[in-house]
Amino acid sequence: MLAKLLNNKDTMLVIVFSLVVLAAPLLLAPLGAGYPDLMQRFAIFGIFAIGFNILFGLTGYLSFGHAAFLGVGSYSAVWMFKLLSVNIVPAILLSVLISGLFALVIGYVSLKRSGIYFSILTLAFAQMSFNLAYSVLTPITNGETGLQLALDDPRVLDGASTEGVLPSPQLFGLEMNDTAQVPFLGMELQFNVGFYICALILIAAFFISLRIFRSSFGMMLRAVKSNQTRLNYTGINTKPYTLAAFVISGMYAGLAGGLMASMDPLAGAERMQWTASGEVVLMTIMGGAGSLLGPVLGAAIIKYFENIFSRINDNVIEAWFTFLPDWLGDILVTLISPFVGKGWHLSLGLIFMLVVIFLPGGLVEGAQRVSRWTVRSVKRLQHSEPGSSKSLEPGETH
């Protein structure tokens, strides 16, 4: 089936991507990131960034308000848990639908303008959503605290659960927070139901985005990026295409929001703030806007910093260096501690700068350069003619 839809290189790409994603508990455990919450976040923000990339990477329209769709998706999902059932299927469907509608309205208005005027319009809509959700709309959003499940929720379909205990989101009886622990080489691998649901959806989302990239629709979007005026002169109305891309990426964001609420049934207003919108922009640019794998990579790196670096306190660093003499350990601790723990933002800012200064085009392009260089060096070693073959990394789209 896959073979019919994709060429060989893309089939390989999807297969390798799927394998890596599915093996995440094993691959991430040595990095200290192999626990359910973070793996779920990798997958969810991967979906979010993939969706954002369909808009930004293909059309060049830089939306600064995409977090609003994620937030709307989360609120829809939690309301579904509260009113209907804790099964995640209706919740996720509703969150995709509602955020799609929301994106349709905002996209229709914002796409009347282009360039920075478009960016500011989307930013304005998102900031309005955030401000309202945080205070005025508290009856719907539960404001500062965030919308969460309560014991007296109606839950029409499965209201009769155990007295005094909140149910947790599930897929036909499979609870999202069920985890199997498997000891492996001295590590405890955690295979979590929620993560695998996110992972399967991530793979599907990746596949769909690949299809969009390769389709004539995707071609049209790229044409918009390279020269919209020329397209307009040839008599093509680009608005339906850009609007479609906007709505699709809004639905991706809604899907991510719905999944986020399914993994952890709380929807907070902060996930709609401009900093959250900025975060997905950074993920995409850092990974490589317009490439297929870049956004997922960018999402993983930013979330890794936020969740792992912020947890390294002086105590932990000292424990790393206990084998060294005291004075040397102290020096190292003093040198490292500004960059981790409470200083994790500093490292993140430095990484942004380094990536964009030295790897224009993002991490994916960096990886391509490295692989090209390796291939070339290997060739040189074999005394063959240099530059005879062009090797492209999977995900290359240019």
Add this chain to the structure above:
Amino acid sequence: MDAILLQILNGLDKGSAYALIALGLTLIFGTLGVVNFAHGALFMIGAFCTVVVNGLLSLERVTLSETETNPWGEPLEIRVQYAELWFGDFGQLMVDYSVFWSLLFVIPAMLLIGIAMERGLIKHFYKRPHADQILVTFGLAIVLQEIIKQIFGANPIPQPAPDALRGAVDVGAALGLSPGSIIYPIWRLVYFLFAALIIGGVFAFLRFTTFGMVVRAGMADRETVGLLGIDIDKRFTAMFGIAAVVTGLAGAMYTPILSPNYHMGMDFLVLCFVVVVVGGMGSLPGAVAAGFLLGVLQSFASMTQVKALFFGFSIDQVIIYLVAVIILLTRPRGLMGRKGVMET
């Protein structure tokens, strides 16, 4: 009526801060074509320059008391300001007026920071996509604010206005209205005048000096100016420095109104981008006009009577963004934007 006048004053005052920051942002954007997300950080650094100057002026000599102890049993530290020790009353006066002294420090410091930023980093991004410029300047903004946080902590640091300018004055009486009807803080009036001065100065500089003329020509058509054999790059670098100084001064003078903290730049950043875009990308008068417009509207929106017009809805939560949306939909390039700037 008094209430409305008072809110107009408030709006102009808020607006003058927005206008100053937006002015700097537009100078950089208009001359260099760079979207500078680190601009808020420049405002913040300007504010922290006053903290540094105040700190230096009020350095204290610490001696340990031989008899008294503090609550955890160590000898009590007796602190005397050197300024007071050496110069007596005059020293205290110096500390009191530290905000003004700090301006002398802000100008060279910000000029230096601005030029270093442009030569060291921004210069390499002229030809890069706007997205890259945003990422690198945003990264820089984070780095700068984190450094400030590690030095000065996260809490706001109070910077009082000089004693003589601390209170409020009866503006109503001065305008011939009934006395006591409009009472307004002196420092806010000072800030407003200061902002007007700076804005006027920048415009005059661009209008009446050769340097300004070349820069304006460069803003309109960089290549042609280059072809005329004028080293436009050097002037643009200087322009970046000037923009940094304007923004830094805005931050320094704002400290008695808003105790500086490390994230104040980010708080103002988004607002000022909205201001600049509403004014029209690349238009200096547009930026200033939009700054004052949004400031005044924001002040009016906070009035209970205005909220009542919207059936009690907290319009002040969204007013800025709502106005931005309305203006951008009715005027495609903001108030005074030019065609083709930042539209792709």
Add this chain to the structure above:
Amino acid sequence: MADFKTNRRSFIKGSGAVGAGLAAPTIFTKAHAFTNEPGPGSVVLGFNVPQSGPYADEGADELRAYELAVKHLNGGGDGGMLNTFSSKALDGTGILGRKVDYVTGDTQTKSDAARASARAMIEKDGAIMITGGSSSGVAIAVQSLCQDAGVIFMAGLTHSNDTTGKDKKANGFRHFFNAYMSGAALAPVLAERYGTDRKAYHLTADYTWGWTQEESIMAATEEKGWETVNAVRTPLAETDFSSYIAPVLNSDADVLVLNHYGANMVNSLTNAVQFGLREKMVNGKNFEIVVPLYSRLMARGAGQNVKGIFGSTNWHWSLQDQASQTFVSSFGREYGQPPSQAAHTCYVQTLLYADAVQRAGSFNPCAVAEALEDFEFDGLGNGKTLYRGADHQCFKDVLVVRGKENPESEFDLLEVVQVTPMEQVMYEPDHPMFAGGSLGQCNPGA
């Protein structure tokens, strides 16, 4: 300080590989009696505090207190308030013979980030108890997470009525006081100092905590005869309150109540003083400003503007009882500065948790909860205190404070005006301001 450093390092060395020695996370699996049942060697506590964002300094002080508490629990240092605590179950050998380890995380003062960080502690590090935080939204969000995961949550600085009101949870406990108590303690003092025929104008941060604070102080002052002229909501992100304060000048109010916290409080108070409100005379009375919830760390940002302004606080380092003195001396020696109220409540919460485990003889959250419920204690700085079982709220004396006119040091900003006795701030668990929620059942996670 120098010896302390060596002590701490050798202490870590002695404990072996801290990182590797943590109990394996066992969340949500059915094999154990309860979530993250600790092994025989050590037990992990999770300290989840704001390390970035506007409350980072408060978070840093909380973290100092936690590290000190851990040190004292493990028998290090001078033992601090373990020596004054009325319960003698703890003996400086850790908790139930297990050495206390800890992990830290950054809440960023955002519900999402705080929950992510707490989940990491539970899922990755095997934390058995989560504590900390500097805002009510975060506290409530993390409390409900801990309820679902089956670990105990010992709230840090959270002042909203909802934490132990409509959002209370069986696994969550709060030592800090709340908005109702602030109102109940402040109103009599305000009535005594400023008279009972005052007209109050409220400015309120437009989110959940602000609303409960406004409701509480309004009810308490109105009961004393005050009239509320107006209550205006201000956006959280506001940095310039001039347009909210200007209308106060034209109203006939003679008191301004600022239901603001953190940077909001610093800015609104600074603005209010600049507008000359404190020199104003209305209805033949001096105009007054009140800040119901004070934080010394934050008050520093408002500088001289706090002088003479009334507010309430959970604890203050200038208290003269033996327990407070012991804590201040222990904290001061360690860090060279007095502890904040946030640090105090966090230290106390850690001790209370450890003591409850010790008395229950088990780490099982349900056993711990039972030991904490209706527990009466003394010697932790607030006098006689009751951990009420019906809503998991501590009841103790509340301090009414005032900005000091002549501070002697940078820490000496507030003076205690009155210690309002516990009886005066007591309320029924079903009080209307706290109604609408239920504790539910304690969840051990298995």
